Amino acid sequence: MKKVLEDHKLVKKKLQPPIFNSFKGWKSEFIEISYINKIVPEIVWIAYLNNFIRVPKTVELISYLIENINNTKSASEYSQNLFISNYEKINIKEIKTLEGEKFKYLKEQIRSFINIHPECPINKIFNIKPEKPNASEITEYKKILNLLLDKTSILSVHTLSNIVYHLIDNKNLSVGQDSIFVELNKIKDYPKTMFSKKLASSIRASLNPIMCNDNFVLQESQWQKNFWNNTYKLEPYKIENIYF
Amino acid sequence: MEVSNSKINEILSNYSLNLETDLKTRWNNWEKDLTKPEQYEVIGAILARQITIAKHFVSASSMWNPHTAPILLRSLADNYINFAWILESPIERSQKFIYYGLGQEKLQLAHRKNEMENREPEENELLVINSIEYWINSQQYDFLTEVSLKSWSETSVRKMAEEANCIDFYNYVYQPFSVNSHNMWNHIGKYNVNVSKNPFHKFLKTPAILKTNPDFHYVDLACKYTDKMFKLFDIKTKHKTSDKLAYDIYIDDLDKLKVTG
Numbered sequence: 001m002k003k004v005l006e007d008h009k010l011v012k013k014k015l016q017p018p019i020f021n022s023f024k025g026w027k028s029e030f031i032e033i034s035y036i037n038k039i040v041p042e043i044v045w046i047a048y049l050n051n052f053i054r055v056p057k058t059v060e061l062i063s064y065l066i067e068n069i070n071n072t073k074s075a076s077e078y079s080q081n082l083f084i085s086n087y088e089k090i091n092i093k094e095i096k097t098l099e100g101e102k103f104k105y106l107k108e109q110i111r112s113f114i115n116i117h118p119e120c121p122i123n124k125i126f127n128i129k130p131e132k133p134n135a136s137e138i139t140e141y142k143k144i145l146n147l148l149l150d151k152t153s154i155l156s157v158h159t160l161s162n163i164v165y166h167l168i169d170n171k172n173l174s175v176g177q178d179s180i181f182v183e184l185n186k187i188k189d190y191p192k193t194m195f196s197k198k199l200a201s202s203i204r205a206s207l208n209p210i211m212c213n214d215n216f217v218l219q220e221s222q223w224q225k226n227f228w229n230n231t232y233k234l235e236p237y238k239i240e241n242i243y244f
Numbered sequence: 245m246e247v248s249n250s251k252i253n254e255i256l257s258n259y260s261l262n263l264e265t266d267l268k269t270r271w272n273n274w275e276k277d278l279t280k281p282e283q284y285e286v287i288g289a290i291l292a293r294q295i296t297i298a299k300h301f302v303s304a305s306s307m308w309n310p311h312t313a314p315i316l317l318r319s320l321a322d323n324y325i326n327f328a329w330i331l332e333s334p335i336e337r338s339q340k341f342i343y344y345g346l347g348q349e350k351l352q353l354a355h356r357k358n359e360m361e362n363r364e365p366e367e368n369e370l371l372v373i374n375s376i377e378y379w380i381n382s383q384q385y386d387f388l389t390e391v392s393l394k395s396w397s398e399t400s401v402r403k404m405a406e407e408a409n410c411i412d413f414y415n416y417v418y419q420p421f422s423v424n425s426h427n428m429w430n431h432i433g434k435y436n437v438n439v440s441k442n443p444f445h446k447f448l449k450t451p452a453i454l455k456t457n458p459d460f461h462y463v464d465l466a467c468k469y470t471d472k473m474f475k476l477f478d479i480k481t482k483h484k485t486s487d488k489l490a491y492d493i494y495i496d497d498l499d500k501l502k503v504t505g
Contacts, residue, residue: 001358001359001361002358002361004351004354004355004358005350005351005354005391008391010393013392013393013394014390014391014392014393014394015347015351015390015391015392015393016390017386017387017388017389017390018387019387019388020390032385032388037279225279228278228279229276229277229278229279232276232278236272236276237272238268238272239267239268239271239272240268242264242267242268242292242295
């Protein structure tokens with residue numbers, strides 16, 4: 001029988017996986033992006049809208065919102081506004097007061113989300129007076145989060161593809177002729193075709209470097225820090241039966 | 245004391261249920277910060293482990309003897325020392341505890357896979373492999389998981405006990421019961437040998453099993469070690485309660501039994 005873990009390197013009585021020694025300085029270069037801690041809190045609002053008004057309408061309304069809120073100056077600024085944490089930096093005085101049917105419609109669609117997350121910095125734009133969420137709002141939100149926590153669910157994949165679409169549209173993500181993203185619209189077939197599954201995988205992978213880059217997402221934001229504590233407070237876990 | 249007494253059984257059964265209440269009350273009232281969930285997961289699981297062992301032990305009188313009781317009592321003591329040491333620095337040490345466990349699981353998995361390499365694995369074996377892989381990867385990708393060949397705390401149990409202010413517990417409980425658990429001569433030389441009385445045999449020690457009756461003292465010890473954990477939890481997490489702990493109720497019930505005879 002061969003030796004176990006022979007591709008590992010023994011360093012100070014610890015067997016280190018090959019990646020630890022694959023290239024110099026990997027520890028500082030390699031940043032593990034936690035989907036649950038880093039990505040979910042940032043994209044949850046888009047998933048929320050996707051769930052209720054479907055992807056094409058969400059794309060349209062988010063484009064409208066971002067283009068109009070603060071006279072967006074650059075492509076990177078546009079992309080920043082896809083992620084909730086960045087709204088913490090926005091100066092309320094610089095925000096254009098939005099009106100019109102599109103804005104009103106969007107405000108209505110996001111209202112329940114703000115009721116659940118009154119601390120959400122995105123409410124700087126909507127200025128919704130939050131009310132205590134009712135039982136059905138909470139139930140619906142739990143369903144959405146459940147789907148979003150599964151990276152491979154249709155809702156998650158469509159939400160992530162929605163973000164990738166905006167990044168490409170604003171040239172924050174370059175797409176060469178041979179790139180799989182040339183056919184990004186085929187994500188609508190997910191998960192029925194092999195191509196859409198490959199596309200989903202590429203979408204997930206392409207977002208990781210964006211999410212840990214503070215040019216795109218404000219790192220260590222209060223929103224990110226408190227997101228799961230706030231959802232927990234909605235329904236704290238109470239052990240009733242110790243057996244499972 | 246007559247252990248088959250139905251009143252004793254009733255007291256132990258109540259004690260067992262009250263342990264569940266002690267754990268539930270504490271865990272449910274403990275304010276959580278999910279940015280660092282590991283401390284709640286590890287500390288909660290260690291408490292659950294302690295009451296699991298205690299509950300099974302108090303309901304199994306066939307275990308209340310010097311052959312087998314110390315194995316479980318030592319496990320309770322070991323669990324307590326881990327608990328006390330982790331509580332000195334809960335975030336960092338809970339993570340350390342988890343990562344060590346993941347590394348050990350990865351090593352076991354590698355051994356299993358290695359053994360199967362030159363044969364066709366059975367379907368249920370593959371299910372086991374998949375479930376272990378899933379368990380590891382759901383917490384940390386296995387390609388990022390180190391396998392430590394040291395102890396989980398990277399220090400000795402004695403040092404842990406010193407740092408967690410429970411060196412007496414180490415000296416008087418953990419150490420003596422370790423002798424039994426590790427089947428050392430100073431246990432088996434007393435409990436698993438009979439000295440021949442025949443002068444021709446030069447006091448030869450022969451294999452034997454010391455006959456024992458269930459000893460309720462071991463139950464007392466298990467209850468004490470479990471109670472000790474809850475008391476420490478209350479101090480460290482500032483849990484305030486006027487409710488009696490399972491152990492206090494158990495002592496009261498035993499006292500009542502003595503009074504009523």
